[in-house]
Amino acid sequence: MKQEMTFNVNGEQHTVKVDIRRTLLEVLRETLGLTGTKEMCNKGDCGGCTVIMDGRPILSCLTLAVEAQNKEIVTIEGVADGYTLHPVQQAFVEKGAIQCGYCTPGFIMSAKALLDRNPNPTEDEIKEGIANNICRCTGYVQIIEAIQAAAKAGRR
Amino acid sequence: MSSLIGKSLARIGSVDKAMGLSKFTTDIVLPGMLYAKSLRSPHAHARILNIDTSKAERIPGVKAVVTGIKDTPRGGVFGIIPHTRDHVLLPFDKARYIGEEVAAVAAIDEDIAEEAIEAIKVDYEPLPFVLTWQDAMKEGAPLVHENRVGNRAAHYLVNEGNIEEAFANSDLVWEKTFTCEVASHALPEPFTALCSFEPSGKYNFWMQTQCPFQVRQGLHNTLKVPLSDIRLHTVEMGGAHGGRSDTPPGAFIAALLSRKAGKPVQLKLSREEVEDCMRDKAAKVWTIKIGFKKDGTITGREINMVLECGAYASSAIVELWVPLLIDEVLWRAPSYRYDAKLIYTNKTISSMMRTRAHVGPMSMDVAFDEVAEKLGLDPIKIRLKNAILPNEVVPSKATVTSTGLSESIVMAAEKSGYKKKLGKMGPKRGIGIGSGNMQSMFYMGFRSGSTAFIKFNDDGSCTVFTGNCDLGQGNRTMHTQITSEVTGIPMSMIKVCYGDTELCYQDPGDYSMSATVVSANAVKRAAEDARLRILEIAGDLLDVAWDEVELRDDGKYYVKLRIGKGKGVSLGEICRTAFKRGKPIYGFGDYRARIDYSDFSVDVKEPYNEKTYGMKVTAYSFGTTAVQVEVDTDTGVVKVTDIWAVNDCGTVLNPMLVIGNMHGQLNFMLGQGLYEANVWDMKTGRKLTSDFRTYKVPTANETPRIETYFLNIPDPQGPYGAKEGSLGFGCGLHGAISNAIYDAVGVRAYDVPFKPETILKLLKEKEAKGAKKKK
Numbered sequence: 001m002k003q004e005m006t007f008n009v010n011g012e013q014h015t016v017k018v019d020i021r022r023t024l025l026e027v028l029r030e031t032l033g034l035t036g037t038k039e040m041c042n043k044g045d046c047g048g049c050t051v052i053m054d055g056r057p058i059l060s061c062l063t064l065a066v067e068a069q070n071k072e073i074v075t076i077e078g079v080a081d082g083y084t085l086h087p088v089q090q091a092f093v094e095k096g097a098i099q100c101g102y103c104t105p106g107f108i109m110s111a112k113a114l115l116d117r118n119p120n121p122t123e124d125e126i127k128e129g130i131a132n133n134i135c136r137c138t139g140y141v142q143i144i145e146a147i148q149a150a151a152k153a154g155r156r
Numbered sequence: 157m158s159s160l161i162g163k164s165l166a167r168i169g170s171v172d173k174a175m176g177l178s179k180f181t182t183d184i185v186l187p188g189m190l191y192a193k194s195l196r197s198p199h200a201h202a203r204i205l206n207i208d209t210s211k212a213e214r215i216p217g218v219k220a221v222v223t224g225i226k227d228t229p230r231g232g233v234f235g236i237i238p239h240t241r242d243h244v245l246l247p248f249d250k251a252r253y254i255g256e257e258v259a260a261v262a263a264i265d266e267d268i269a270e271e272a273i274e275a276i277k278v279d280y281e282p283l284p285f286v287l288t289w290q291d292a293m294k295e296g297a298p299l300v301h302e303n304r305v306g307n308r309a310a311h312y313l314v315n316e317g318n319i320e321e322a323f324a325n326s327d328l329v330w331e332k333t334f335t336c337e338v339a340s341h342a343l344p345e346p347f348t349a350l351c352s353f354e355p356s357g358k359y360n361f362w363m364q365t366q367c368p369f370q371v372r373q374g375l376h377n378t379l380k381v382p383l384s385d386i387r388l389h390t391v392e393m394g395g396a397h398g399g400r401s402d403t404p405p406g407a408f409i410a411a412l413l414s415r416k417a418g419k420p421v422q423l424k425l426s427r428e429e430v431e432d433c434m435r436d437k438a439a440k441v442w443t444i445k446i447g448f449k450k451d452g453t454i455t456g457r458e459i460n461m462v463l464e465c466g467a468y469a470s471s472a473i474v475e476l477w478v479p480l481l482i483d484e485v486l487w488r489a490p491s492y493r494y495d496a497k498l499i500y501t502n503k504t505i506s507s508m509m510r511t512r513a514h515v516g517p518m519s520m521d522v523a524f525d526e527v528a529e530k531l532g533l534d535p536i537k538i539r540l541k542n543a544i545l546p547n548e549v550v551p552s553k554a555t556v557t558s559t560g561l562s563e564s565i566v567m568a569a570e571k572s573g574y575k576k577k578l579g580k581m582g583p584k585r586g587i588g589i590g591s592g593n594m595q596s597m598f599y600m601g602f603r604s605g606s607t608a609f610i611k612f613n614d615d616g617s618c619t620v621f622t623g624n625c626d627l628g629q630g631n632r633t634m635h636t637q638i639t640s641e642v643t644g645i646p647m648s649m650i651k652v653c654y655g656d657t658e659l660c661y662q663d664p665g666d667y668s669m670s671a672t673v674v675s676a677n678a679v680k681r682a683a684e685d686a687r688l689r690i691l692e693i694a695g696d697l698l699d700v701a702w703d704e705v706e707l708r709d710d711g712k713y714y715v716k717l718r719i720g721k722g723k724g725v726s727l728g729e730i731c732r733t734a735f736k737r738g739k740p741i742y743g744f745g746d747y748r749a750r751i752d753y754s755d756f757s758v759d760v761k762e763p764y765n766e767k768t769y770g771m772k773v774t775a776y777s778f779g780t781t782a783v784q785v786e787v788d789t790d791t792g793v794v795k796v797t798d799i800w801a802v803n804d805c806g807t808v809l810n811p812m813l814v815i816g817n818m819h820g821q822l823n824f825m826l827g828q829g830l831y832e833a834n835v836w837d838m839k840t841g842r843k844l845t846s847d848f849r850t851y852k853v854p855t856a857n858e859t860p861r862i863e864t865y866f867l868n869i870p871d872p873q874g875p876y877g878a879k880e881g882s883l884g885f886g887c888g889l890h891g892a893i894s895n896a897i898y899d900a901v902g903v904r905a906y907d908v909p910f911k912p913e914t915i916l917k918l919l920k921e922k923e924a925k926g927a928k929k930k931k
């Protein structure tokens with residue numbers, strides 16, 4: 001069964017007809033072509049598909065698309081200002097926090113959501129903020145350093 | 157211009173990745189693309205009697221159905237060396253593990269493909285199966301492959317000196333058995349193959365692989381078409397770590413479906429399919445016997461290893477050799493015997509993994525600590541007494557061209573405060589040390605060489621073509637950095653085209669850590685070749701001899717060649733002049749590893765003949781880690797709190813990137829050292845750990861405090877003296893943890909991972925022994 005829904009993604013209003021069984025992840029990737037949000041486990045264990053909905057980080061693989069009705073969604077494609085990187089993105093690049101890059105969008109969304117609500121987190125708060133995200137390349141150290149650097153940049 | 161070597165440079169490609177704009181295989185959609193699903197065996201071992209696909213074929217939206225019986229070209233068998241060609245990628249005789257592909261469907265959407273899969277009827281004759289190497293080696297055990305006696309996939313033997321005599325002449329002979337369980341790569345990006353068949357006969361692939369040319373070879377052998385009809389396109393890749401080294405059945409199946417349907421076909425695996433049906437790391441049993449003199453000198457050692465590869469040998473065959481390469485170049489042994497067997501079972505296929513070498517180094521570091529205690533020796537001195545030195549020849553007749561092993565032991569001990577802390581850290585806290593190493597490349601005949609090419613544009617910008625690929629560790633950055641260093645062209649004017657089998661020359665790929673020594677050396681030679689051509693024309697244009705000209709970036713948009721003040725020409729002008737002369741600027745470079753072919757044979761027979769000796773590797777990396785642990789004696793949980801890691805990776809090309817790769821290796825090693833292990837239902841052969849909920853990997857919360865150090869000892873073979881820098885240094889971590897556990901609570905753990913239940917059991921045994929003594 002298909003249902004018409006309206007939601008705001010990265011500042012743009014979209015009205016789409018979606019199968020009510022489809023997840024937000026599927027609709028973002030397949031209907032809107034926003035492939036920056038990644039599928040890793042598709043069952044809420046890895047954080048790879050994290051997006052921000054009405055200011056809160058959510059797992060788009062565990063969210064039905066229709067739950068986003070009238071909501072504001074920010075995906076990784078909506079974080080930078082044109083080609084000017086957001087401080088979190090800039091710090092990830094500069095600190096070497098990106099290796100294969102597949103988990104990166106999820107980490108950046110979790111980190112952005114963390115800094116939006118807590119601009120000055122401790123190291124433990126940073127670890128807690130990304131504890132739901134799995135990375136197999138970096139060992140997390142440079143990711144934590146990047147989030148610390150982004151927080152510092154935000155304070156300036 | 158100051159040198160770029162040793163500068164911390166951001167990874168090329170990071171900005172696109174940070175913006176979510178990089179294209180991974182799973183992101184690529186082609187016009188008219190179909191979606192595929194595989195039907196998988198529910199039996200661990202079963203003969204395939206008949207497959208009825210008629211009902212599936214009639215479902216509207218189904219465009220192609222393939223089975224092994226109807227569609228697999230006969231004689232097309234995959235195996236990375238001729239001896240282990242055992243894998244028909246879509247089988248027609250039997251299924252050898254739960255999850256093996258037996259049929260596949262391509263349809264206009266995933267739901268229809270799923271429905272069609274369920275409509276296929278397969279008649280199986282279930283067969284008895286084996287799930288452990290112990291059972292597989294028993295007489296009369298069911299055979300996974302009928303032609304492999306005792307389920308033995310391969311056997312490798314090195315026997316040098318006289319091991320029995322060495323033991324007889326020793327003051328102490330130490331023997332122990334170490335094990336490690338089957339671990340998962342748990343790669344972020346689910347395996348996906350997209351194949352688009354062209355009626356001319358060409359197969360275009362987009363898929364994750366760390367060695368495109370090896371995969372192309374496997375597809376060539378199984379699809380039975382010319383190499384030029386198989387093109388693997390460049391893609392970004394969500395993790396590899398050794399797990400994307402083989403030709404996967406999914407690529408072969410997508411090719412069959414695409415040819416049949418006449419449309420592009422995407423075959424994407426679910427997380428469960430990835431974990432059940434792609435690759436694991438082989439379980440290992442390592443029994444080691446070492447002879448020592450009173451002063452701690454090793455007289456000889458004997459190793460018996462059994463490696464369990466699952467249903468097919470795949471690249472686990474390499475894992476049979478690598479522990480030898482690792483062990484023999486770490487610690488001296490005048491007499492040496494290494495006997496390794498690769499055994500089939502009806503389980504998920506095992507392959508290479510970046511942590512591959514951990515059991516061997518662990519056994520040696522535990523031995524040094526135990527023997528030092530028994531003989532009253534200093535644990536550091538006993539290591540230094542036996543550590544291999546530069547230019548030593550090891551039992552298999554290879555020469556170690558550079559090693560900083562001894563220096564790394566001394567530095568790790570010093571930085572961690574090892575001597576002051578050992579035995580004095582207080583209750584339940586301990587310190588330990590462990591060394592490791594890794595080969596930089598692995599001999600694979602002519603396929604272990606790399607050829608690079610650089611093409612110049614008329615503005616002076618250029619593109620480097622290399623068959624090497626970039627898994628995220630930063631190979632693109634390394635190739636760009638080296639080209640810039642050689643030619644003086646700014647990095648922003650250099651692009652790298654990598655891993656495309658149609659555009660690039662053959663390269664081993666990221667196979668056995670060959671990127672730095674093999675691929676980057678080829679790129680360096682190509683850049684040097686281009687530099688000479690540039691200099692020649694520059695000399696002409698400036699009317700001086702070519703060796704009076706120098707190349708450097710003057711900080712502007714272009715590069716100038718200057719002699720004296722103000723005199724110069726732009727690189728663009730040089731390139732345009734070259735075009736006008738009909739001799740465009742290019743660079744061509746080739747690197748073949750320094751291998752003593754006369755003494756070495758990879759003509760692998762069963763059992764291996766003893767001529768498999770000689771130089772198989774160009775350079776080895778080394779390093780030592782010291783760790784501090786806390787052991788919770790109520791729960792048995794071991795927590796690693798601090799790591800000091802010393803890396804002998806030759807010259808450090810790009811410290812920030814190497815440090816990041818080091819963190820990654822330590823993280824992988826930590827997970828597998830403390831909790832990562834797969835579990836099977838022994839009644840059915842079904843894997844029970846097929847997702848991140850049941851197979852736990854480390855998160856940010858488990859990250860210890862890490863200090864990293866470099867020795868910066870240049871290697872004579874590596875580009876600018878660099879060698880493998882991400883893995884070898886950390887392969888001693890499990891030995892370090894085992895030793896630290898002993899220092900903390902006085903129990904010895906020999907089996908990886910060091911699970912809480914194991915530690916609790918050991919603590920209870922220790923307590924019981926203590927109680928007995930008191931009585």
